[in-house]
Amino acid sequence: MTQARRTVFGRIRRIPTAYVALWIIAVICLVAILSYFDFPFTRYAFDETTAQVLASPSIDHLMGTDELGRDVLSRVIFGSRLSITIGIVTAIVGFLIGTIYGAIAGYAGGRLDSLMMRIVDIAYSLPDLLVMILIGVLIGRGTFGILLALALTSWRGTARLVRAQFIQLKNEEFVEAARAQGQNHVLIALKHMLPNSLGPVIVAMTFTVPAAILAESTLSFIGLGLSPPACSWGTLASDGWRALRTHPHLIFFPSSLIFATVLSFNFLGDGLRDAIDPRTRL
Amino acid sequence: MNLGTEPPSIDWHTTTDATSGDVIVNVMSGLTQYRQDLTCAPSCARSWEVLDDGKRYLFHLRDDVFWTDGKPVTAYDFEYAWRRLEDPKTGAGYADFLNDVVNAKEINELKVPDITQLGAHALDDHTFEVRLKKPAAYFIYLTAHWATYPVRKDVVERYGDRWTDPANIVTNGPFKLTKWQHDYKIELSANDHFFEGRPALDKIKMFMVAEQSTAFALFENDELDYVDNRSFSTHDVDRYRDSPYYRRIPLLQGSYIGFNVLKKPFDDKRVRRAVAMAIDKSIFPKLLRRGERPSASWIPEELPGASPDATLPFDPVKARQELSDAGYPDGKNFPTVALLYANREDTRLVVESVQAQLKENLGISIALANQEWKVYLATRRKDPPPIFRANWIGDFPDAETFMNLFTTGNGNNHTRWSNADYDKLISSAAGELDMAARARMYKQADRILCNQEAAIVPTYVSTQNLMVKPWAHGLAFNALDIQFLKTVSISEEAPR
């Protein structure tokens, strides 16, 4: 396994876009982690200096100030913490649950598959918002509540995707060959089918990260987001979009950061796909 | 014009929504109507007499007022309407409006089962008599409010809940309801037979654009002829403050921070006073930028009874002193409380600012709890949190509508504050017909509310912000935010 991991990382190093993306993500994550410590920027995130309400970007405030006179750069740094946490945790939880669930359904087929897919259908059919309001009321409108709400809605797509891949792969010769040899089902699924179905799944996962960041943003757009003064890129974007014409710095910086993060995850996901897939020749 | 949202109903007995009011006042006429300065002018009633020291009103109706189906408007239509308003089966939100009328409250609370016992009777086709339990200085204003407009019994009974559909409704005002595309727009057209003369506009389109920046873009592209606060975000004001189309008019709408005085730590009035003195009200106009004024008293300054100094002045030093007297020196040991507010763009700015000021001036950290509108209302009603943000828009132009709010047992008094002196002052002010004496009582009560007891911290009074296209003339706005469109005309240069 160590061998394999080294190869994956080694392969990624040979894909320049993915390698750069990996570093960008690492830096953003580092900033997010550092924001937990009391370094100068985070403190300004809440300080009120009403003398400079809605100041444009300048030397004093590199990204300008918001309606309450808070430094936007500080807010963005502080906000990275929540956005990155939400994006990554949701993606990982969704990936794990969804892959296992979809693999079982797709591999087993028959009645079990039908039953499991009906459960996915049901989970899909409940309005996300209803589930989110409920969780917000029961657990509170904090980070944890939002994480839970998003995680509960993120696994279903992956499950369907993996299942579809598995149904398709089941008829491939190499799987049938393995089955004919009497290999263990779990082994077949893990060794032969999973690696071959990961391409679209990993791409889907790199979509889950921005989807979660955006879902959180949509939640604050409709008024169900975080309680202030806590903030995330999503809340900053949803608070700032009306200022597009008057104070574009309020929307430009958070949106650009979401964009950069998502782009990096895409390139990384692309690289990962190649690195994991044993048949890709580079 | 832009309504902002879909009116929940335009049945003037069941709805309490301001949006519904904007439609209703333009299709209907009541006994009286507001002039521009909010005094009462005759409408369906040609004149009225105040008898028995203010305990009996006689309204003399015009004989040339007709419903849109041609039938005359009679005193019996008012009698039926007022009974329907109080009938508990109607479920009218404004039923308590007529509480001063004989038997009104009793009928609404099922204590008097016979609705004909209501102290409001048609003596003949053109005479309507109202008997009050005690004199009420503000009573005449109620007859201009849409909750007291007449209703046609036969129409309501024939169509039931659907009587307000454009196909069924029968009205007596300047415009007729012709089209209602739900959640999108309402169209009104001129009533040719309106008793004050046909209005200048042939047609009014009332769109329901919820997003302020969208509504504003529609105004810029000439799709809307005027926009008001509903279509003004704080950002747009910055761009248009200097535009010749921009106007600002007073509004009887006050915002406040309320305390639940039964809950720790705000059961101690020293803590409440400390919070009141730690908030610099002058900051709110700078944040909201729509012409808000810091509150000097709970009664807005446009109304008799308002005072320039009823609220506690900003004084961080004294605030810290009172907080320390209450047992929290420099905010030490102050319990964790969350300030509840309804999630809207402008309220968010206000509470975030309050949070920061209390931290800086008192050293206390309060949390903020935002709830969506409905949950917020439910929470406030069932179990008011220790501290919350709220606002109140006057129902009629009198201090009573603001001051009655904080009397013992008022359904909207979420502070649970109860003060015998205050209640007595408000009750006697309502019956006092000498305006000067009345104003003195309100001033005294205002001081008890905002200063001595600090049950609430009034924060600011809003204004109405308007952008009107140069071709729209005669828009008459008043401080109650009731928009009468019968005087409006559109001149030739309008692009369409």
Next chain:
Amino acid sequence: MLSFLLKRILYALPVLLIIASLTFVLVRLVPGGPFDAEKNLPPEIVKNLEAKYNLDKPVHEQYFLYLGRLARGDLGVSYKYVNRTVNDIIGDAFPVSLQLGLIGLTIAIFVGVPLGAIAAVNRGTAIDYAAMFISTAGISLPSFVIGAGLIFLFGIELKILPVALWESPQHMILPAVTLAFAPAAYLSRLTRASVLEILEKDWVRTARSKGLSHFSTIVKHVIRNALVPVITVLGPITASLVTGSFVVEYIYAIPGMGRFFITAVGNRDYDLIMATTLLFALLLLLTNTLVDIGYKFLDPRMEVEG
């Protein structure tokens, strides 16, 4: 095929029943009632209103009353819009969202899938990176930012398209494009990944070596097989597009259904919440059935059970 459809319908009914029951319980768990209006209603009046709508009965009784009405096709009444039934409300709003959603879906498919396929074939070139950049913008910008940008650019600056409202076909363009942005981006990324996957399969290499022209190889075999993951996600995408997007309908002031998923919950308009959920569920079952039929069409070897 017929028995497959029959089976699907037999499965759909209990699924819908479960969804109806689950939603019924969930909406009543959320605090706040339908009559918490802006000005407080006196308690006697709330009691009257609740009696009028059977809300004073025990919950299980309300449940059976509701199921009975549902079986007769009566979706109930709206508590907030007193003179309209839920059937009226859905009947007014759903066609609008359906129309907008189908236009958006068409744009998304016809932009997203070719973009992804072109990117895959030209992998690693400038074309690929350009496609990646565009699709990243599509998924990383919140739709309210995209919408605000489009309104500003095409509506206010260039004045070539209406900024909002729902009056003529021109009014549909900006909202449909806004709506299509995210799914188009998603479809293009998915298509790209899936086409790459297939291009590396042994049988594709064999087909290529057999001397078939490059183009027909791609069209005949690759696209067909690559579409499996793509149409998998089309089910939920279609269902959510045609039931309306709150954000898009909100910023363009369109009288569609998307708002009900938000306002009905906000208003605790129980029957309306139930109806929107059930409609969404029904559409999802329908589109997913179509997806499974699509599987059979694309790859007859796949065994899909009802």
